[in-house]
Amino acid sequence: MSRARERAATGPPVRPRGWAHRHRALLIAVVVVLVGAVLVGLKPWESCGTGLSAVDADEESVGSSYVCVGLNLDSGPLRDDDPLDPLEKLIKARNDAAGENFKTIVVLENLAPDPKVDSQPFLFVRREIQGAITAAWPKNGPPGIKLLLANYGSNADHWRVVADEIIAAAAAQRIVAVTDIGTSSENSRALVAELSQHGIASIGATVTADNMNTDPKGSRIDNFFRVGPTNTDEARAAAGYISAHGFRRVMMIQGVSKEDTYATTLAEAFKSASKVPVIFTKTYDVKPLADTSREAYLRGLFSRWHNDICGAKPDLIYFAGRGLDLGALVAALAGDGACEGLDSVTVMTGDDASTLAGNPLPLDKDIAVRLRYTALAYPDQWDMFTADPAYPTYKKNYDNFIAEFTGTHGFPKGELWDGAAMIEHDAVAAAVEAAVQNVSADPVSVPNVLRGIDCNSSVPGATGFVAFDQATGNQLDKALPILSIAPDGSVHPVDLVWSRGRPLNTAPDCGR
Incomplete structure (x- = not known):
């Protein structure tokens, strides 16, 4: 058979199909996944690393x-x-x-x-x-x-x-x-x-x-x-400060969320450690809300307590809750009107108040607030x-x-x-x-x-x-600084106390 007839019989050389044609089913599947992902707001190309x-x-x-x-x-x-x-x-x-x-x-x-x-x-x-x-x-x-x-x-x-x-x-x-x-x-x-x-x-x-x-x-x-x-350490330090500085009318505001063991155990520890009777307690719980922030919700809640606080006339409020929540309380005390016979109050709390520091706070408004807290640490505390x-x-x-x-x-x-x-x-x-x-x-x-x-x-x-x-x-024997927060958000040392009353040492009792 001549070459011409051979070519005519066999036709032109067969070219290999392109990748898309050869993997047509796979390509369709990928497009479907990507389109579906876009429609539901997913980004499948976003991935987190190993672990x-x-x-x-x-x-x-x-x-x-x-x-x-x-x-x-x-x-x-x-x-x-x-x-x-x-x-x-x-x-x-x-x-x-x-x-x-x-x-x-x-x-x-x-x-x-x-x-x-x-x-x-x-x-x-x-x-x-x-x-x-x-x-x-x-x-x-x-x-x-x-x-x-x-x-x-x-x-x-x-x-x-x-x-x-x-x-x-x-x-x-x-x-x-x-x-x-x-x-x-x-x-x-x-x-x-x-x-x-x-x-x-x-x-x-x-x-x-x-x-x-x-x-x-x-x-x-x-x-x-x-x-x-521990919160017992912090509460003991706060109780000692309160007693030493002559406070007599102590009110407590307490977070009671079962999930937040910081707030609940801080309240329990303070009640056990306080040498001054707690005359009045208000409690609050917070769940994630779809339409407002935690801070905005508590700002409104604490405003409703204004008359209760005015009536109790505490010279100190012990706040057993998160620092963010304390910010809402301070805002309520500052902006909901003055109280007859209660121009100012000291608010004392635990270490989570450190999350408030660094930002201006309305501590000198309707009811002036002196803010104190027991801290985990402080630069130059020694x-x-x-x-x-x-x-x-x-x-x-x-x-x-x-x-x-x-x-x-x-x-x-x-x-x-x-x-x-x-x-x-x-x-x-x-x-x-x-x-x-x-x-x-x-x-x-x-x-x-x-x-x-x-x-x-x-x-x-x-x-x-x-x-x-x-x-x-x-x-x-943890060292606990007691700090204050000023209206401009700056933090200032007040005292340094020890969880067991003295520094750790190598005496036979090891500071116990």
Whole structure:
């Protein structure tokens, strides 16, 4: 057969079909998914990193339609335009340089707080992470330390996701401890109980509710420790201040949400510790509302109490609630008219009031308010302690922290005023000490090492020496600054007291 006839018989050469034609079914499926996603408002190309899951968020509040919850194994962004991005990149660079013989410390918080529902502001959270970085990577610190951030979302609603991710990663990441824990709530309490069941240690920084070291059934959480005070410590300090300054008519305003163990245990502790009878109590509960913010709702509620407060004529109101809620009370006292016979009142509360500081407050309006609170820490707090023989040692430890915070890492000293960086630094410092002292990389071996951080083997910190009570896991002899907030939002020291009446020492009773 001639070539011409051969070509005529066989036809032109067969060209391979294009990719779209060959994968037509797949292409149609992808288009259907994408169109459907657009129609329901989803963005399937948005993805969270390893160890994270995306949950819906209020874009108006947090600037993103989604937030990533879980354990941030890649140290990547947790939402659109994540304001933590510079710190996450710093953490990733340090982690990448940790080498193969590393150990990991987790910082657990609500890392994308929603101002409509959450009481803890973002800037407080950012400063906690700065403190963690300072403790993990001092200039001449031990090699091989990693930090990972974990986000459990608003009200720790996604605590189960976080717990599962931490437990799954514990062995491979050689997790030493989970630090911070965020705010005291039933969810955060359930989380540390779950971690403890798997042998993983937690070191609370800002969780002060007395029952944080017991599980929801009331049993001791064996592997929970904390460097901050308990609410009993804070209430005892407040009661002493109230008695010493001659207050006689004390009213209490108390949050009673079952989820918010900070407020409920603070109220219980104050009632037990107060040397002055509480003449009158008002309670409130807050649930997430679809049509208004928490602050706006409470502003209206507290306004309705104006006549009750005027009638009681307290010289001091003890506020057992969140700082955000206290701001609503101050606004109500300022703007709802004067009271006959009640021109001014002192309002005293716990450490969550630090979330109010830094912003102007109407403290000198219709009813003038003198605002006091027991704080977790305060920069230069040791300047109120100069007469004590132990002062030089505590001051030296604090100065070392300042050198690392401002010098090694370049964070501004002005970031320290609310104590967030200081207290989280001490939680991570305790975890670093456990990592260094422990011969094992198995996470279940860590709690025994942490129990060894006692009054005879304490860890120097920015807020004092860290030592754990063997029976409870609580901090021994925590220093508590009493602070005031001025109308311009500035914070000023008033006093420095000790949770057990004196500084930690190495006497035979170990300061008990």
